Amino acid sequence: MDVALTTPVAEGDPPKAGGPPGLVPGGAGGLRAISFAKPNRGLPRNREKGQIIPASAPQDFKDDLGRPFPLPERTPERIVSMAPNITEILFALGLGDRVAGVTRFCDYPPEARSIRRIGGLVDPNIEIIQSLDPGLVIAFRGNPLRLVDRIRKLGLPVFVLDIGQGLEALFPLIAKIGRVTRSEERAAALAAGLRRRLEAVDAAMGEVRTRPKVFVLLYGQGLWTCGGESYVDDLIVRAGGTNIASSMPKKWVLYKREQILEDDPDVIFILARSGQDFATGRDWLLRKAHVESVAAVRSGRIYDLDENAASRFGPRLVDVLDRMARLLHPELFGDAP
């Protein structure tokens, strides 16, 4: 792929190279959020089910960079969220009215759209953040560290979160946001609700005999899919399928046509932003992609997944999981596919 070093960058037209085309959206930008999050492997992760971070003394509390973070006494009045999934979790915790600044990619829930925009994920405007005089800035590892440090140097309290690789990492993420916003109880309730739904899917999958082979297509140009390092891989496994690209040690990979013919997936999910995109993507698969021999194409088991929900490491991933599980194993849920 040609990498133009001098591509001008303008708003809404972020540069891209080597990345999945569909992932660099003008508007949504969710997958982008994930695509450059680097899971910090050195971090201790909270793997136990739904466990809330133990209520330690406030001065022991650390963010995901391992930096001590003094817990506020109560929920800060003005919170700046530097990523769509953080915004989403803040709203899910009922803190929407405290959110004073969001990125231009934060479009869920719809109320988030009317909040002051601070810019993008790698190019938020520090001046706007400062002018909001926030009591808390929640960043994540996809925001450049230099940027986070620059904001910290202004004396603003910045809490940095990592996203994990699997769905399980959602729980410590929610717990930490709950803790840092002093909304521990609501966070526990949210986590418990999600846990119940997750366990329901797990229980249903206990009886599963066949694991359909799944290919996830990112709507855009070419056969971009999610590799074994993506949490979408984890979603597929939990939904009782197998990701044909799971052996690829990457988050997003451009799959080869020969490979997809050989792997012969039973089901194809298209991550699409709209019904229109889905229809276009499906037509492309059916007619132009030269993959007619693939089982999913022959049987028509091509379904859409909401890109907006699936691309953000937030509570709506459980919705996506539900949908995947029902579509992969309609027999277990008594649904028509």
Add this chain to the structure above:
Amino acid sequence: MSRKTGRRLFWAVCLAACLAGFLLSVLTGPVKTTPGDLLRFIQSHDRVQAAIFIDLRLSRAVLAFLVGAALALSGAILQGYFRNPMADPFVVGVSSGASLGAVIAVSLGFEAAAFGFSGPGLLAFISGLGIVSLVYVLSLRRGGFKIETILLTGIAAGALASALTSFFLFMRSDSYDQAVFWLLGSFQLAEWGQAATIAPWFVLCFVAAIWLARDMDLLALGDETAQALGCPVRRVRKTFLAMSALLAALSVAVSGIIGFVGLVVPHWVRILIGPGHRALFASSALAGGTFLLYCDLLARNLLPAELPIGVITAAVGAPFFLYLLHKKR
């Protein structure tokens, strides 16, 4: 108009523009502020306003000025060094070497700050200077010292570094967005620490360049002539090359690659005030700083989102350059 009056006029205009640029930089930004706000702020200190006026806007303006001055001075030195108006910090490979270092750092997630630089900045600085040293050593080994050799070696080394940069970008597409801010330059994260890191070096190089400017004038007559006129050619050449490489590498380390300033500003200045190197060096630094100050103003105010400054420098610089060039003929 005599050359002397012209020079004075040039200086007066540049200084006035520079001061106006600083004032505009402090007053404009995504957060609306009026001159009245600034006056009130000077009288009564407000925490949020202090952060915006002093910590964010002024530090950024100062850094932009310093980097512009350093790049223009570096370019002026190299053009004299090579006796070639096409020379700029890109030619000897500083920029491509530095971008390679920055992209490697971004790709590998090496972000820790050290010595007043960020991780990519530090690696950019080291690899920028490293590639110049390599180019210099390689050129020396080809029996004696020839300008063409160092130019060509620099271009080849630069091309190799660019190829490696593209490779790293391709392999780690995750980091592309972050890397772009290096490859096109930005003062988005400017802070006083960075200005303090480069200011002493800039001053040192500036004073040395002014000091050695007469030797540079002699070099323009050819190395043998200069030698005959009592200029220690080799030592002077080495010093100038080291200075320009240092200036360019420092600039890249704090702001990423900003093209065009080093190439074009010395030209403008030469067209306007003539080729004497002492005045050329001083004026290039002032004009370069002022130019970049205004480019940064545009970069952060033109669109709701910030533009990389490299886009602006080329877009604004090139037409103006063409205008001057044709007016002269």
